[in-house]
Amino acid sequence: MNVLLIIFDGLADRPAPELDGRTPLEAARTPNLDRLAAEGMNGLFHPKSPGYPLGSPLALHLMFGYAEEEFPDRGPLLAAARGLPVAEGEVVLAARFAAVAREGDRLRLLQRFIRDEEAACGALAETIAEYQGEGLRFRYVYSGRGDGILYVAGGASFQVTDTDPLGLDLPVLRALPRAEASDPALAQRTADALNAYLAWAHARLGSHPLAQERSRAGALPINFLITKWAGPKPSYEPFARRWGLRPASLPDEEVVSGLMLELGFHVEHADDHEPEADLRRRLARAGELLAEGFEFVHLHSKYPDPMSHDNEPLRVRDAIEALDRGMEHYWRELAGDPELITVLTTDHTTPSVWAHHPRGQFSDQHSGEPVPIAIRGGNLRVDGVREFGERAAAAGGLGHLRGADFMPVLLNAAERTNMYEMRPTPQRRLYRPRPEDVQPFTLPD
DSSP states (O other): OEEEEEEETTOBOOOBGGGTTBOHHHHSOOHHHHHHHHTEEEEEEESSOTTOOOOHHHHHHHHTTOOGGGOOOHHHHHHHHTTOOOOTTOEEEEEEEEEEEEETTEEEEEESOOOSOHHHHHHHHHHTSEEEETTEEEEEEEEETTEEEEEEESSOOSOBOOSOOSSSSSBOOOOOBOTTOSSHHHHHHHHHHHHHHHHHHHHHHHHSHHHHHHHHHTOOOOOEEEEEEEEEOOOOOOHHHHHSOOEEEEOSSHHHHHHHHHTTOEEOOOOOSSHHHHHHHHHHHHHHHHHTTOSEEEEEEOTTHHHHHTTOHHHHHHHHHHHHHHTHHIIIIITTOTTEEEEEEOSOBOOSOOTTOOTTOOOOOOBOOOEEEEEESTTOOOOSOOSOSTTGGGGSTTEEEEHHHHHHHHHHHTTOBOOTTOOSSSSOOSBOOOGGGSOOOOOOO
């Protein structure tokens, strides 16, 4: 059997007072999602452990059976998504233009996102493109919408902290060696060199003719790079080799696209800014990919995550209802396939309700509650759950799964597992090996 994995990004939530103490998923009218839950097995899922807020790429990395220490971080994954190669030994960071103001010896963030300033950002990027310090070489590549990739070559450590404080309530942060750095001295040298580069870049950006022009016009400055997510060149065992399934992905987020490319997925992009139409299009293409011979199709919708980050539970509910309408295509075109296992879940909880955080005000944060998961198809032990929701799923037959459980449970549902004690190949594989993976016994001449 084949597997269709449907992920609605940030779908799980917390109860909202304006929804009578229900989560947006519980409050939404979702007959199609509820039907999938009613025809399948349900449970709660966390890619790491309850209480740990994860972002999408790490959550998917763990779901697909890779150890946390193998995660290269987002910097290299963003480079992959943007078609920017990473050489062996290079360290890669995400580096975004920002507006800052000096307060004593510190820098206060005025704006973390610089949008719709392509000409200015492109010209400024050229002035800070090359730098050397502490024996390390820095190279900045601008990639649009205020964002870019910072490469560090010459033997740098990726085990340094972020300078982006993820909000305006803290000053720009100093890069430091991480506590777990395998080579503390190298990590310190890298952090020192990074801080020196950022100070140099700040001075260059502030003295650029554009800086005076913007000041005269009363516009915010573009005068700093905030950095985060340092990592090395990724080195993944391909998903197909690890799990025996030919994979394809329809991602809806740049960093997720980068992860899937590094895992060896066939990746296609679709773009629609309306949840219902977006999901219908992705489901239609997923069906075509399955018909073309792909055995594991990952469909990733970014909704309702943006509404949750804006702390607007009513809009989250409405987005979920739009997704549910989009799921009508699944029931019409895909659900009847007896060779298809369908998994519906999300990668993390994105609360649209935070104590002391105003509605309609953006928050970067996720939270660590487990999320609902439903698996439909094949010869499963269908349980008594009748709706798809955070609290309803707790009564399901899957119980509480974690990241290491995810792929074995899916392979088992798809009847693709090999008895774990069997050793038909030198490397233990849970899936049944294909003929080309085994070596037949041969008789001597």
